[in-house]
Amino acid sequence: MTPSTSADVLVAGAGPAGSAAALALARRGFTVLLVDPGPTGPPYELLITAPALASLDLLGVPTGWTTRLDALELRFGRPLVLSGTGLAVADQRTLRRTLRAAAVEAGVRSLTGTVGPPAWTDGRCHAVVTRPDAEPTPVTARHLVIATGAAQQATGEFRAQRCTGADLGPRALLTMAEDGDVPVCVWAVPGPSGTLTVGAARSGAAEPDLLDLARATLAELGPLTPTGPPVHGTLNTGFSPGRTADADGLLVGDTAGLVNPFTGEGLSYALQSALLAADAIAAHPADPQEARSAYADRLTGAFIGYFETARHASRRHRLMWRILTDAAGSDHPFFAKGRRAMLLPEGLAGLIAPEPAPQGEDHGDLLRAGPFLDACSEVAVVTIRREWPFLARLVLTGDTLGHHRLRPARLFLAAMLAGGSPPDTRHATTAAAIELATLGALALLSPPRRTAGPSRGVDWALTSAVVAGDFLLAQASRLVAESAPQVSRSFAEWLAELSTLRAARLDRPEDDAGAVYASLFEYPARIGAVLGGCPDRLVQAARDFGHHCGHAFQYAEDVLALDGKRTRLDTSLDAMIESGTSAVFEHFPGTTADSAADPELRGALLKASAEACARRHRSALDALAPVENAASRRMFEHFAAALAAPALS
Amino acid sequence: MTTTEGTQLTARMLELVDGLDEPLRTPVRSLAARPGKHLRATLVRTCAGPGGDPRRVLDLGALVELLHLASLLHDDVVDHADLRRGRPTARAVVGDERATLAGLACFALAGMLAADLGGGLDVLTGRTVAALAYGEMLDVERAFDTALPIADYLELAERKTGDLFRLSCLLGAVEAGLGASDVTALASYGAGLGVAFQILDDCLDFGSAASGKPLGTDHLLGLFGAPTLFALAADPAGELAAVLLAPGFAIDDMPTVRRLVVALGGLDQATDLAHATYDRAVGHLGPLDPDLSAALAALWQVPS
Numbered sequence: 001m002t003p004s005t006s007a008d009v010l011v012a013g014a015g016p017a018g019s020a021a022a023l024a025l026a027r028r029g030f031t032v033l034l035v036d037p038g039p040t041g042p043p044y045e046l047l048i049t050a051p052a053l054a055s056l057d058l059l060g061v062p063t064g065w066t067t068r069l070d071a072l073e074l075r076f077g078r079p080l081v082l083s084g085t086g087l088a089v090a091d092q093r094t095l096r097r098t099l100r101a102a103a104v105e106a107g108v109r110s111l112t113g114t115v116g117p118p119a120w121t122d123g124r125c126h127a128v129v130t131r132p133d134a135e136p137t138p139v140t141a142r143h144l145v146i147a148t149g150a151a152q153q154a155t156g157e158f159r160a161q162r163c164t165g166a167d168l169g170p171r172a173l174l175t176m177a178e179d180g181d182v183p184v185c186v187w188a189v190p191g192p193s194g195t196l197t198v199g200a201a202r203s204g205a206a207e208p209d210l211l212d213l214a215r216a217t218l219a220e221l222g223p224l225t226p227t228g229p230p231v232h233g234t235l236n237t238g239f240s241p242g243r244t245a246d247a248d249g250l251l252v253g254d255t256a257g258l259v260n261p262f263t264g265e266g267l268s269y270a271l272q273s274a275l276l277a278a279d280a281i282a283a284h285p286a287d288p289q290e291a292r293s294a295y296a297d298r299l300t301g302a303f304i305g306y307f308e309t310a311r312h313a314s315r316r317h318r319l320m321w322r323i324l325t326d327a328a329g330s331d332h333p334f335f336a337k338g339r340r341a342m343l344l345p346e347g348l349a350g351l352i353a354p355e356p357a358p359q360g361e362d363h364g365d366l367l368r369a370g371p372f373l374d375a376c377s378e379v380a381v382v383t384i385r386r387e388w389p390f391l392a393r394l395v396l397t398g399d400t401l402g403h404h405r406l407r408p409a410r411l412f413l414a415a416m417l418a419g420g421s422p423p424d425t426r427h428a429t430t431a432a433a434i435e436l437a438t439l440g441a442l443a444l445l446s447p448p449r450r451t452a453g454p455s456r457g458v459d460w461a462l463t464s465a466v467v468a469g470d471f472l473l474a475q476a477s478r479l480v481a482e483s484a485p486q487v488s489r490s491f492a493e494w495l496a497e498l499s500t501l502r503a504a505r506l507d508r509p510e511d512d513a514g515a516v517y518a519s520l521f522e523y524p525a526r527i528g529a530v531l532g533g534c535p536d537r538l539v540q541a542a543r544d545f546g547h548h549c550g551h552a553f554q555y556a557e558d559v560l561a562l563d564g565k566r567t568r569l570d571t572s573l574d575a576m577i578e579s580g581t582s583a584v585f586e587h588f589p590g591t592t593a594d595s596a597a598d599p600e601l602r603g604a605l606l607k608a609s610a611e612a613c614a615r616r617h618r619s620a621l622d623a624l625a626p627v628e629n630a631a632s633r634r635m636f637e638h639f640a641a642a643l644a645a646p647a648l649s
Numbered sequence: 650m651t652t653t654e655g656t657q658l659t660a661r662m663l664e665l666v667d668g669l670d671e672p673l674r675t676p677v678r679s680l681a682a683r684p685g686k687h688l689r690a691t692l693v694r695t696c697a698g699p700g701g702d703p704r705r706v707l708d709l710g711a712l713v714e715l716l717h718l719a720s721l722l723h724d725d726v727v728d729h730a731d732l733r734r735g736r737p738t739a740r741a742v743v744g745d746e747r748a749t750l751a752g753l754a755c756f757a758l759a760g761m762l763a764a765d766l767g768g769g770l771d772v773l774t775g776r777t778v779a780a781l782a783y784g785e786m787l788d789v790e791r792a793f794d795t796a797l798p799i800a801d802y803l804e805l806a807e808r809k810t811g812d813l814f815r816l817s818c819l820l821g822a823v824e825a826g827l828g829a830s831d832v833t834a835l836a837s838y839g840a841g842l843g844v845a846f847q848i849l850d851d852c853l854d855f856g857s858a859a860s861g862k863p864l865g866t867d868h869l870l871g872l873f874g875a876p877t878l879f880a881l882a883a884d885p886a887g888e889l890a891a892v893l894l895a896p897g898f899a900i901d902d903m904p905t906v907r908r909l910v911v912a913l914g915g916l917d918q919a920t921d922l923a924h925a926t927y928d929r930a931v932g933h934l935g936p937l938d939p940d941l942s943a944a945l946a947a948l949w950q951v952p953s
Contacts, residue, residue, distance in 0.1 A: 312787075312790075315790045315791055315794065316790060318790070319789070319790040387783065387786060444749055444750070444753055445750070446746065447726075447745065447746060447749050449745075449746075458727065458728075458789060458792050458870050458871070459729065462726070462727075462745060463727045463789055464789075466723050466726055466727055466749055467727070467782070467785050467786050467789055469749075469753075470723060470756075470781075470782040470785055471779075471782040471783065471785075471786060473753070473756070473782075474775070474778040474779040474781065474782035474783075475779055475782075477760055477771075477774075477775045477778060477779075478772070478775030478776055478778070478779045479775075480771075480775070481771035481772040481774070481775040482772055482775065485764075485769075485771055485772070488760065488763070488764040488771040489760075489761055489764035489765065491760065492757045492758075492759075492760030492761040492763075492764060493757070493761060494757075495753060495754075495756065495757035495760065496669065496754050496757035496758065496761070498753075499673060499750040499751075499753040499754040499757065500669070500670045500672075500673055500750075500754065502750055503672045503673050503747055503750045503751075504672065506672075506746060506747060507672060
């Protein structure tokens with residue numbers, strides 16, 4: 001036996017997660033031993049999502065070897081193109097080799113072999129590495145990172161293969177098929193020299209001809225002919241906080257089950273969990289148990305893409321799949337947002353840096369707002385993550401009204417501060433309730449039209465909007481009653497008002513189109529002021545501000561839609577006209593989706609909407625006259641500016 | 650509930666509903682004006698006993714009935730139902746969107762009433778509505794699952810039906826000023842009664858048509874009740890499952906379903922479970938005032 005090899009950290013597995021962890025640790029000055037059996041597998045294209053790219057940046061790994069894509073096309077029924085997804089592609093071998101090389105360059109010691117079962121004695125990990133062309137090597141380290149992959153706890157499988165025969169252009173494609181009664185996610189990503197990689201993923205064991213199913217599903221692209229070997233891999237979607245906490249080492253990536261259960265995508269979480277693991281070890285360099293604990297806590301808090309209760313997990317998964325497919329053609333905000341949340345990973349909270357603060361935003365304001373908003377997110381997420389993990393992700397990214405700068409909690413906070421009292425985190429629960437109610441309202445206030453004629457079974461699109469809306473509003477009511485019973489009645493009144501306003505719009509869409517949004521924004525502003533102990537004139541100011549903001553929001557949605565841009569509610573002009581949630585009727589009564597296609601009318605509508613938005617923005621600012629507290633004023637002003645930005649630029 | 654009490658309750662509910670603006674007042678009023686058995690309000694009334702402020706007892710009854718109404722309005726949207734209590738559903742008359750909004754408005758009404766009644770009622774109500782919404786979700790996601798374990802079905806029944814019955818008994822008991830252990834006993838009774846009631850309701854699909862809903866609509870949606878689930882579990886050949894999962898399954902397949910469910914012992918097992926659940930619920934009433942227990946036992950005579 002060769003003498004024992006020792007390091008600060010032993011990383012078992014040099015896939016993306018392992019290499020990234022090793023690299024991150026080496027950069028922080030740890031000695032790292034990275035052990036892997038060796039082969040990187042055959043070449044095929046891998047989709048690299050925005051959070052994955054951001055992680056590579058954080059790791060200091062240049063990404064010139066990736067190719068940016070323009071869009072992701074979803075084909076679940078009617079084709080839908082998601083732009084602004086920040087996706088890229090690369091050969092998976094290049095990814096692995098680049099990361100391993102970066103790790104070695106940073107000083108990581110690399111060993112070819114397999115790590116045997118670890119034993120912990122005296123606060124150190126001891127294991128034997130079995131090597132193909134050398135003696136077994138005992139190794140010892142203070143920390144152990146386990147990045148060995150999904151094989152040990154496979155919950156599903158995937159296949160992939162390079163092909164020729166179709167030109168995808170600069171976009172990836174995602175669709176669905178069924179293998180028996182098991183949903184299968186099928187994808188196609190462009191490769192070099194006119195090749196593309198076709199793949200499929202499913203839970204449970206796959207038949208060898210899953211690739212045939214994939215190619216058949218994508219047949220409309222062209223005659224697909226394999227040019228590379230078939231790749232067969234396992235998936236582990238079984239993340240559970242318990243498993244992570246109980247493990248011998250820090251589980252990262254596929255090993256931890258950090259995989260999207262719909263698409264099988266795991267790269268973004270592999271890289272991010274590696275970064276979290278490195279952080280945790282760096283925070284507790286001498287205490288491996290503390291490091292493991294810290295890592296498990298952070299990961300559990302941040303990773304919200306799994307179905308918690310094992311008992312209901314498969315049924316809930318199935319429900320989400322049904323919603324995805326049935327609501328595929330819907331531009332309804334609830335589905336548009338839900339779709340993105342289900343299919344595209346978000347950056348884990350606190351890891352991927354938010355955009356830089358806009359000009360003039362005071363650091364003090366950020367410090368004031370940060371903890372309150374974080375507390376608010378935490379409450380909201382904890383409340384709904386068990387039942388609706390993907391809606392919880394929307395809340396986590398502050399995406400309730402399309403952008404974290406527009407989240408209702410900001411408005412609530414600004415109003416709370418107007419009276420001069422410091423932000424009270426006890427009210428974060430109430431703010432969270434309002435955010436959940438806003439999301440629930442979006443689901444319920446214009447549920448999708450029933451699809452197709454009478455057929456067997458439940459209409460999943462309509463049903464899920466009603467069921468999710470009910471769930472969110474019920475939880476919101478409960479939270480309000482528990483945190484601020486003095487506003488229980490006004491909360492109930494608000495819900496009655498929202499439903500009545502919306503019903504009136506159904507009958508007369510051209511009448512006061514922005515009324516629903518006015519109510520949606522007015523309430524958090526009013527209640528924030530009330531709970532902040534503001535005198536009546538400030539409560540009134542906050543109400544008026546919220547009211548004008550709501551109308552401005554309506555016009556801004558129209559501006560974005562008319563301009564062909566992504567709207568805050570992820571919807572389209574056609575959908576807005578059809579559901580009576582557009583204000584174009586105000587400027588030109590009788591506008592239809594067809595007439596709005598005419599460039600001249602469109603231009604006129606765009607101008608009118610932008611002007612209306614700007615007017616409401618001014619009115620909102622005017623309403624702030626009685627607000628003397630500078631921090632509150634700034635927060636209000638920034639909110640209004642962010643809201644009206646599409647019209648003001 | 651006596652006829653007078655029933656009339657008073659309906660009147661009070663209509664009074665509350667009239668607080669809603671049009672266009673939602675009409676569809677909510679329509680359903681409120683055609684009361685069902687008022688079982689939940691009856692539980693409130695019975696548990697409140699002879700004491701208690703009659704006005705408040707009436708309002709507590711209205712509260713639980715409004716919650717029930719809100720859930721019916723949404724259930725009918727989800728189930729694509731055309732008939733309820735022998736008349737067209739809200740969604741059949743005003744469409745899915747307006748019916749959904751009507752349900753939301755009704756829920757809001759209940760919230761306002763709970764807030765006005767005070768005494769932490771909003772918290773109790775909030776927890777119950779959260780349970781109702783969760784039950785709605787459990788119900789929907791298990792569609793077409795012919796292997797649904799009875800334990801999961803019972804969880805669903807507890808959330809969807811049991812918890813509102815529990816709240817009804819709880820509100821009455823608190824109003825009567827009963828001690829903590831009696832309140833808990835009544836609440837547990839209510840929870841069990843609700844589940845028993847749900848199971849018996851499922852058995853109705855195979856009995857006489859007294860429910861006012863067309864038979865078999867649940868089966869069409871893949872929502873199988875206790876008798877069917879027991880029968881599926883007892884059917885190794887899978888004949889029943891094949892019938893139920895056939896894409897062309899229609900209401901006129903129900904006689905076949907009925908025959909199979911009965912033959913496989915599903916109806917018997919479900920009936921037994923309903924009675925066992927009821928007996929267990931009644932078991933909680935032991936230490937209570939015998940007059941109260943008798944009054945509650947008499948409720949079971951109400952035709953399901």
